[in-house]
Amino acid sequence: MANKHYAMVIDLNTCVGCNACMAACAIENQTPVWKNEWRTYVHDTEIGDRDDQVRRRFFPRLCNHCDNPACMTVCPTGATHKLDNGIVLVNDERCMGCRACAMACPYDARYDVTYADIEEGTNFYGSLQRKHPSVDKCSFCAHLVAKGEKPACVKTCVGSARLFGDLNNPNDEVAKIVASGVAKSLLPHVGTRGNVYYISDLERTS
Amino acid sequence: MEDMFYQPQIIWTWWIATYLFLGGLGAAAVIISCASNIYIKEHKELVLWGNLSAFAMLSIGSLVLFIHLLDHIAVIHVLNPLGLLTSPESWIMWGTQFILWMMISSMIYTLPYMQESTFWRKIPIIGMILGKFGWLGRLSLKFHKLIGWLAIITAAGTVLYTGLLLQSFPSVALWNNPSVPLLFTASAFSTALAFLLIVLYVFINREEDHALRTFYERTDVILIAVELLIVFLFFQYTTYGQESARASAAILWDDMGWLVGFIGFGLIVPFLIEFRGVTKGWNNAVPIVLAAIMVLCGGYLLRHYFLLAGVYERPYPAVNIIHHSEAEQVKLDDLTLS
Numbered sequence A: 001m002a003n004k005h006y007a008m009v010i011d012l013n014t015c016v017g018c019n020a021c022m023a024a025c026a027i028e029n030q031t032p033v034w035k036n037e038w039r040t041y042v043h044d045t046e047i048g049d050r051d052d053q054v055r056r057r058f059f060p061r062l063c064n065h066c067d068n069p070a071c072m073t074v075c076p077t078g079a080t081h082k083l084d085n086g087i088v089l090v091n092d093e094r095c096m097g098c099r100a101c102a103m104a105c106p107y108d109a110r111y112d113v114t115y116a117d118i119e120e121g122t123n124f125y126g127s128l129q130r131k132h133p134s135v136d137k138c139s140f141c142a143h144l145v146a147k148g149e150k151p152a153c154v155k156t157c158v159g160s161a162r163l164f165g166d167l168n169n170p171n172d173e174v175a176k177i178v179a180s181g182v183a184k185s186l187l188p189h190v191g192t193r194g195n196v197y198y199i200s201d202l203e204r205t206s
Numbered sequence B: 001m002e003d004m005f006y007q008p009q010i011i012w013t014w015w016i017a018t019y020l021f022l023g024g025l026g027a028a029a030v031i032i033s034c035a036s037n038i039y040i041k042e043h044k045e046l047v048l049w050g051n052l053s054a055f056a057m058l059s060i061g062s063l064v065l066f067i068h069l070l071d072h073i074a075v076i077h078v079l080n081p082l083g084l085l086t087s088p089e090s091w092i093m094w095g096t097q098f099i100l101w102m103m104i105s106s107m108i109y110t111l112p113y114m115q116e117s118t119f120w121r122k123i124p125i126i127g128m129i130l131g132k133f134g135w136l137g138r139l140s141l142k143f144h145k146l147i148g149w150l151a152i153i154t155a156a157g158t159v160l161y162t163g164l165l166l167q168s169f170p171s172v173a174l175w176n177n178p179s180v181p182l183l184f185t186a187s188a189f190s191t192a193l194a195f196l197l198i199v200l201y202v203f204i205n206r207e208e209d210h211a212l213r214t215f216y217e218r219t220d221v222i223l224i225a226v227e228l229l230i231v232f233l234f235f236q237y238t239t240y241g242q243e244s245a246r247a248s249a250a251i252l253w254d255d256m257g258w259l260v261g262f263i264g265f266g267l268i269v270p271f272l273i274e275f276r277g278v279t280k281g282w283n284n285a286v287p288i289v290l291a292a293i294m295v296l297c298g299g300y301l302l303r304h305y306f307l308l309a310g311v312y313e314r315p316y317p318a319v320n321i322i323h324h325s326e327a328e329q330v331k332l333d334d335l336t337l338s
Helices: A021-031 A071-075 A102-103 A117-124 A153-157 A173-180 B014-040 B046-065 B073-079 B093-114 B118-122 B124-132 B134-142 B144-167 B177-202 B207-239 B242-251 B256-279 B286-308 B324-337
Strands: A005-010 A039-047 A055-061 A080-082 A089-090 A111-113 A132-138 A162-166 A183-185 A198-201 B006-007 B311-314
Touching: A005 A173, A021 A039, A021 A153, A039 B207, A039 B324, A071 A080, A071 A102, A080 B256, A089 A132, A111 A117, A162 A173, A173 A198, B006 B242, B014 B046, B014 B093, B014 B144, B014 B177, B014 B207, B014 B286, B046 B093, B046 B118, B073 B093, B093 B118, B093 B124, B093 B134, B093 B144, B118 B124, B124 B134, B134 B144, B144 B177, B177 B207, B177 B286, B207 B242, B207 B256, B207 B286, B242 B286, B242 B311, B256 B286
Parallel strands: A005 A198
Antiparallel strands: A005 A162, A039 A055, A080 A089, A111 A132, A183 A198, B006 B311
16 A cells, blocks of 8 residues: 655635634644744735725745655755655754755745743743754644644635645545646746645635 | 746755865865875874864864754665765765764874874863774774874875765756866865964964975965866856756845955955965965965855855746745746846
8 A cells, every 4th residue: 555645735716815724733733933933824914006906815835745855855964854754853852953044935924933942932821842942843743644634734724725635635625626727836946846735725715 | 838937946955065174174184184194294183183183174174964854864874885886876975984984083193193292281181082993093003004004095085075966966057067076176176375374373383394384385385376267157157048047146246245255355365465475475374374264264155155056047936945935035036137
């Protein structure tokens, strides 16, 4: 049986910008929100320069769990590693925090978690799962996925803008959408082959 | 799908520039001093100056990097040579091992010369250590050429690593191309020659070294010319290349520190001074020493501006490295590039 190949599809047509995904992720993964650093983030942008054409877009972003992760290639300690199911993780016990991964990532998915953040996080969240600093990132909630659940951001999305599934399963909704070509990955020319796909909100309405 | 955003990186700044500069300079100094000692003429003072200075430079550079790590204990994973088996694609892993073994082998190569020197033997703690490692000095002399070559090979790896490190980041057009290691390698050897010329003219100052100094000056003239050629290639590549490269061009070719500091006083002026030196000669050492100091300053500026001008192309503004409100503000300016 082939390994799973997890991916996410984000439909920009149905994201309403409620930021519930950010909140769910922050609580689930205890991210350092007090310094405005997130595993997932929703950009609130305006597109167009004429009054009658200006539209508002909410653009969720996160680690793209690339097939060819530049952050893993440059990691000197092996802290950044890839599971057989395609999820890219950081082992905070091995991470020395050189930030080469942050330099290599085209998606700005990395942020520092320092010893000061661990102290702050312990006060903020009551107790903290992590003990070591690292250059952290989204894990596709691998701990939930291992239990057969969806990532926290997907479970909480009110507009069903985020879909999570297995590209190796042809019957999976995510695999079907990606195979149809309607959803595109970001920065394909860089060669990282991200596994977060976006359905554009512009093509349908323009 | 949408507009792209072009933002310079702000993660690796002067401290990495210092590390890359001292790493390249120190490693190239080891290569030149050991190779000169083995193949041109035995020159114990040059080896002492070159290798001990390199040790100090690499120590300072590595310390600057170490201080900026998030978890200092986890550095043990990168010091373990077996890490090359688990992270063979990482240039930081290779670079750390090159630096480590270069520092060890160059010190063992230099050890017999330190033990011969009354100056080093008289220094309280160092003299005692030198005495305790007499066996290692004798062993070093027995395999001196082999150890010298070990130092040269690991130092060559270090020199190359400083450029390959930047080349390994795929989303910055300025860095992700094979000219970067070439430029950094040429610069490392040029700065090392400049440093050793200062040593030969100012600190050792022996008439019998005239031929060696002239050889170094001629080599440095060629290396600076190569650097100027590669810089011209970068001008073409960034000015007429992809959008991220053009954003880098907008930073580099509009900055007096790069234009006047690096290209003017770091390359062209020392090139002219040294060229005049090798063709017509100078009456005294002052112009060459002055040119060497300018080459050293230029070597740092090259790395400083290369890090400063590394521009990322993203479909959204950075938030994790720039505070959100600032990032959204930057977006408005950056849209003009897309």
